[in-house]
Amino acid sequence: MSSADGALQEKSRPLLSSNLWVPLLLIVAACIAVVYYGHQVAETLKQSAAANARTSGLATAHEITGFINREHERLRAFVEEKDDEIRRIVGAAEDWAAIDSLQASVKRLFRGAFAFTVTDADGEPVFEDFDGLVGPVCRSAMATFAQSIDFGRAGYEIPPIHPVPGAYHFDLVARWTLPSGEAGMFFVSMSPNRIAELIAAAEEVSGMHILLVNRDDPGLIEVTAAGARDVLKEHFRLTSDALVPGHFMADLSGTHWKLLVLPDAAALSAAVNAVYLNVAALVMALLLISAALLFVIRRAERHNSSLFMRSLQSSVSRQRAILQSMVDGMVTIDEKGTVLHVNNAVTRLFGYTSSELLGSNVRVLMPEPYRAAHDGYLKHYLDTGESKILGKGREVTARRKDGSVFPALLTLGESIEGEQRIFVGILHDMTAYNDAQRQIVAQAMAIKRTRQELDEIGQIAAKDLQMPLQRIASLGELLASERMNALSGHEKAQLKTLTAEARDLSELAKGIADYTRTEGQPAAQTVDLDGILVDVRKGLATLIANSGAEVSVDAGLGVVMGNTKQLRQVFWNLLDNALKFRDPQRRPLIRVALAPSDAASGASGDDRIDVLVSDNGLGIPADKLESVFEAFCRLHPREDYPGMGLGLSFCRKIVEGLGGQIHAESTPGEGSTFHVVLPRPGSA
Numbered sequence: 001m002s003s004a005d006g007a008l009q010e011k012s013r014p015l016l017s018s019n020l021w022v023p024l025l026l027i028v029a030a031c032i033a034v035v036y037y038g039h040q041v042a043e044t045l046k047q048s049a050a051a052n053a054r055t056s057g058l059a060t061a062h063e064i065t066g067f068i069n070r071e072h073e074r075l076r077a078f079v080e081e082k083d084d085e086i087r088r089i090v091g092a093a094e095d096w097a098a099i100d101s102l103q104a105s106v107k108r109l110f111r112g113a114f115a116f117t118v119t120d121a122d123g124e125p126v127f128e129d130f131d132g133l134v135g136p137v138c139r140s141a142m143a144t145f146a147q148s149i150d151f152g153r154a155g156y157e158i159p160p161i162h163p164v165p166g167a168y169h170f171d172l173v174a175r176w177t178l179p180s181g182e183a184g185m186f187f188v189s190m191s192p193n194r195i196a197e198l199i200a201a202a203e204e205v206s207g208m209h210i211l212l213v214n215r216d217d218p219g220l221i222e223v224t225a226a227g228a229r230d231v232l233k234e235h236f237r238l239t240s241d242a243l244v245p246g247h248f249m250a251d252l253s254g255t256h257w258k259l260l261v262l263p264d265a266a267a268l269s270a271a272v273n274a275v276y277l278n279v280a281a282l283v284m285a286l287l288l289i290s291a292a293l294l295f296v297i298r299r300a301e302r303h304n305s306s307l308f309m310r311s312l313q314s315s316v317s318r319q320r321a322i323l324q325s326m327v328d329g330m331v332t333i334d335e336k337g338t339v340l341h342v343n344n345a346v347t348r349l350f351g352y353t354s355s356e357l358l359g360s361n362v363r364v365l366m367p368e369p370y371r372a373a374h375d376g377y378l379k380h381y382l383d384t385g386e387s388k389i390l391g392k393g394r395e396v397t398a399r400r401k402d403g404s405v406f407p408a409l410l411t412l413g414e415s416i417e418g419e420q421r422i423f424v425g426i427l428h429d430m431t432a433y434n435d436a437q438r439q440i441v442a443q444a445m446a447i448k449r450t451r452q453e454l455d456e457i458g459q460i461a462a463k464d465l466q467m468p469l470q471r472i473a474s475l476g477e478l479l480a481s482e483r484m485n486a487l488s489g490h491e492k493a494q495l496k497t498l499t500a501e502a503r504d505l506s507e508l509a510k511g512i513a514d515y516t517r518t519e520g521q522p523a524a525q526t527v528d529l530d531g532i533l534v535d536v537r538k539g540l541a542t543l544i545a546n547s548g549a550e551v552s553v554d555a556g557l558g559v560v561m562g563n564t565k566q567l568r569q570v571f572w573n574l575l576d577n578a579l580k581f582r583d584p585q586r587r588p589l590i591r592v593a594l595a596p597s598d599a600a601s602g603a604s605g606d607d608r609i610d611v612l613v614s615d616n617g618l619g620i621p622a623d624k625l626e627s628v629f630e631a632f633c634r635l636h637p638r639e640d641y642p643g644m645g646l647g648l649s650f651c652r653k654i655v656e657g658l659g660g661q662i663h664a665e666s667t668p669g670e671g672s673t674f675h676v677v678l679p680r681p682g683s684a
Helices: 003-007 017-080 083-093 095-110 136-148 194-208 265-324 342-350 369-382 431-482 489-517 529-538 539-548 562-580 596-604 648-658
Strands: 113-119 125-128 170-177 182-188 209-214 221-224 249-252 257-262 327-335 339-342 393-399 405-417 421-428 524-530 551-553 559-562 589-594 610-616 660-668 671-679
Touching: 017 083, 017 095, 017 170, 017 194, 017 209, 017 249, 017 257, 017 265, 017 405, 017 529, 083 095, 125 342, 136 170, 136 182, 170 405, 194 209, 209 559, 209 562, 221 489, 327 342, 342 393, 342 421, 342 671, 369 671, 524 529, 524 562, 529 539, 529 551, 539 562, 559 562, 562 589, 562 610, 562 660, 562 671, 648 660, 648 671
Parallel strands: 551 589
Antiparallel strands: 113 125, 113 182, 170 182, 209 221, 209 257, 249 257, 327 339, 327 421, 393 405, 405 421, 524 559, 589 610, 610 671, 660 671
């Protein structure tokens, strides 16, 4: 058994094979991700509760302070409006009608007001409609407020709210000018129920517990949604665990209160616990499913392992058989050039046995001059990573065991096996291919010589035929003129037919000679199309005059690459056809011009030039636009329009030989346009 076969023998598999570590790691990562996600969700719930508490607290604080500020603004306006009534009450304390009227106005304007008081500049009451309401707390607050007001300046601070046990309230204060001109105060005592209503509305919206506590003693509850401290009985103190995490507390400016927002701790705890329970359930389900899948995978691996190994062994055997049966030689070497493996084709090509090559350096397969170059290529690639031969087929010279050499096509590939770099070379014997190439070249040269000989024979045959045919035609015409009276009508007709056919055969022989002469293309040169058309028009001047045609040639056709004689023949044939196949019902109009795009771009345009030869003649049917360029193709009877049908085939042969193109566009009964596309000088 070879080492390669031994490596393929099935071995006992560990409990956790290497291909199971990745799924296990993915499962662990998934569990960690689920736990982390659950923790993040729980933290988000807590942060959301704290953020909601803050948002609700700020909104409620803004609402309460806004309410107090608005009430103070209304009180200042009220004092200005009721100034005379207030003075009357202060001046006559027993004017009960005025007192009742003012008191009714206060309660009607300020919902929750139950008393009002007028003080002097020191904050001492000069009138109060609720005996005992202005106690020590109110007096102290009013005195402090009075001392802080400088009525010569713009604006003053709102005094703090000060509840009094037994008559829990807060005061709205406005400046009032005494009859003596001194600054006094007018304040209205308000029930905190209005603020309790605001708190209740905020709790309903936010779902949180909102209350006002004492600024100096945050454990003392002042106002809740249920009412002020005096209705809370013994529940006006916060317990030590009331300030749950995520609560929000903020001072209410201008008051002695703090606003406290407490999230629903029970609901928050239940939500967080539900998240953790769901996470635990999800992790357990994931672990159970993963364990089941791993169990199934493990059983499938064990079940299919032997089948896979047998299939792999069979595949390796087939590959080895394929490599050994290859017609081309295959050599495997390492980085040092040591031969690791060869197939049977190598032993046939080089005459070595496998044992002679394995372990030796691959240089034994090369002639001496090529060994240094091979070492240099391999060293350059290993040092720089730049490949000059890797992955590319190139012809090299190989050396057999007997010392003989032969050409071979070498294709080199690379493979990485572990830490070892392997190079695989495929060698194809090029001896037969090179011999075939030499034979092809020799045959091509023979064909070329044969074609030249055929051309010469065609020219000679055409000339040899043309002379006797012309002589026959001339003798026929002479005989007809001299012996006209001696011949019968039938003899005259036969003589005329003989003369015409001799002339036609002579013209055909001349056409064949001309057609064969276009096989060899002379070297291209720059040709001035304007000069070509001048010569063509001169040559056709008699035919143009006899037909009454109008031939116009646009100036500035430009210069092309070609042959003067051949291009003169092309345009001669095109103009001659336009004159020949004219419509007898109208005057022939022929125009030679550049295509519109070429005319716009001028000589510096594209690398080709498109010359149009247009006429108003008989036209060409659509299904004949291509066949008219075939040799001996005729669209009309010879007795109506003479010719051999070679003119347009000459044109195509010449134009395509110059690297150009020619095609026709036509509408029967209206005329035709021939496009002659030729290369400009300097074009590839």
